[in-house]
Amino acid sequence: MSSTYKFKAETHKVLNILTHSLYTNREIFLRELLSNASDALDKLRFKQNKGESILAPELPLEIKISTDKESNILTVQDTGIGMTKQEMQDNLGIIAKSGSEKFLKDIGDTSCDSGKQKIDPYAEEEIVEKQEGAGADASQIIGRFGIGFYSVFMVADKVEVYSVPAIESVKEESEAKAHVWTSHGSDTFTITPLEEVAGLVRGTMIKIYLKDDAKEFIEEYRLENIIRRHSNFLPFSILLNDKVINTISALWREPKFNIKKEQYDEFYKFLTYDTENPFDVIHLSVDAPVQFNALLFIPEKSEDYFLEQKDQWGLDLYVRRVLIEKNRQELLPNYFAFVKGVVDTEDLPLNISRETLQENIVLKKISQTIVRQLMSHFEKMAAQDKEKYNTFWNKHGKYFKFAFNDFVYRDRVAKLMRFVSSGSEELLSLEEYVSRMKAGQKDIWYVSASSKEAAKLNPHMERFTRKGLEVLYLLEPVEEIALESLQKFNEYTFKNIETADARALDDFADVEKAESDLPKLSDLEKTEFEQMLERMKEVLGDKVKDVKSTDRLSGSPACMASQDGVSSTMEKLMRSFQK
Ligand code: ADP
Ligand code: MG
DSSP states (O other): OOOOOOOOOOHHHHHHHIIIIIOSOTTHHHHHHHHHHHHHHHHHHHHHHTTOOOSOTTSOOEEEEEEETTTTEEEEEEOSOOOOHHHIIIIIHSTTOOHHHHHHHHTTOGGGOTTOSOOOTTOOOOOEEOOTTSSOGGGGOOOOSSOGGGGGGGTEEEEEEEEEOSOGGGSOTTOOSEEEEEEOSSSOEEEEEESOBTTBSSEEEEEEEEOGGGGGGGOHHHHHHHHHHHHTTOSSEEEETTEEOOOSOOGGGSOGGGOOHHHHHHHHHHHHOOSSOOSEEEEEEEEESSOEEEEEEEOSSOOOTTTTTTTSOSEEEEETTEEEEEEEGGGSOGGGTTOEEEEEESSSOTTSOTTOHHHHHHHHHHHHHHHHHHHHHHHHHHHHOHHHHHHHHHHHHHHHGGGGGOTTTHHHHHHHOOEEETTEEEEEOHHHHHHTOOTTOOEEEEEEOSSHHHHHHOTTHHHHHHHTOOEEEEOSHHHHHHHHHHOEETTEEEEEGGGOOTTTTTTSOOSSOOSSOOOOOOHHHHHHHHHHHHHHHHHHGGGOSOOOOOSSOSSOSOOOOOSSSOOHHHHHHHHHHHO
């Protein structure tokens, strides 16, 4: 007859694996305990809102951390929902059992089914904006995996969890008022009833007996630093030895219509250490294809994100108000390097390793959604407020123009690009250029130069000026690369004036008289001219392919030209690559 047996695991080994491989960074134990405390407070508030009567309702909802340097004991205490004896046994006694997940199930919140919806990274779903103010209550609860608590054994020899449940009715008849759960992170734990716990009226108090090699976590500055970094935006006050540490709220989670400009400004400065207000704010609240909130800022000043600030871009990633990583670069393509901000999602677990596939798919989806939203944001700005858009372009266009490389958006990016030109003092879009083209013009002409002045002086410009044809001035090499790679805008081909063939402009009449009409050359002069060209070829040798006479020029004596369709800027660029 066959029997079924349960697997047995040696708890201390499992704990060891958990705490050493799931978390590479010991300090996050505090993040996990604070997240649990915040969950406990949320649950209490939830029950209270439902009309249940709670113990000591006058107590504030807060988290207190205190340090005892002499005995190396760190205490984390909350006035939250607390635990009964049974709950301690279940939630702290079984690894990977989450009391929070059960709580969410009990109140009928289905968003906690781990593994959730399968996300297809390539599907182009419709973006669904969150309905503001809709049932936000339970969505703040952070935990759902039942692993976080054990990370405390990375730093502790022994842990005592004292708890007084806030709701009387959940206890068994004869049960004591309080209990203490004690463990050394080995195979056993004990639970002892207590008549009362000094300093604990309601909620949970965790005493952490720090390991010898973890004494750094008794230092106030160290703790303050960890709290600010990971747990600054929890919705309850965190006091460290009676001083409040977290003072700014998670603005991204609040309904947009409630937020004033000053709050955005303050948050931006807090986030970036910038002294100026942001140029623009984009607040996103998305429910599908992935759930996330994002608060994005366009700064006034542009920095050099390609060189000096190489790793200083990306968005800060939060899971339910708890920081996972700063400057997460997967959340933005590099052409949006100038965008600052935070993303907060409920679709990622707090404590799962970074490399997991599903996680990357979630990040990819979030990133794609953000890019789509930013593109539409800039399109709207360009259409509704030209001046603002041009200011934006002058500030950040040098990054944004690299978006021509993104095949999903290249046509939209072409429309968003702005240029200076021979015919306009203002920035010009390609659509505007096209609308001003001469009848019969099939090409969009451009010239590369280091400045507007240099472009004007390019001898190749003469014919175009004479014919009244507008020419785009490309002042950065990337612009020429962009136009060459786009090839066309609508049905018009991009062409460099330096590689235009001699007859290309014959269809267009002169609008300006040439500065000096070429005099007829005598036969003798013609021979002398030919000789001079020969002599020039000799002197220049293989530095040039050919020296020829031309009737393209009027004001300039000579110009450089290319026959292979490669412009002088491209040649320079190619030569610099060969070095
Ligand atoms: P998770 O937070 O993912 O559920 P944890 O391992 O962090 O998993 O915590 C396990 C469970 O222990 C929680 O779900 C909760 O039920 C309980 N718990 C932990 N800390 C507290 C606390 N401060 N107050 C009340 N319950 C707690
Ligand atoms: Mg937790």
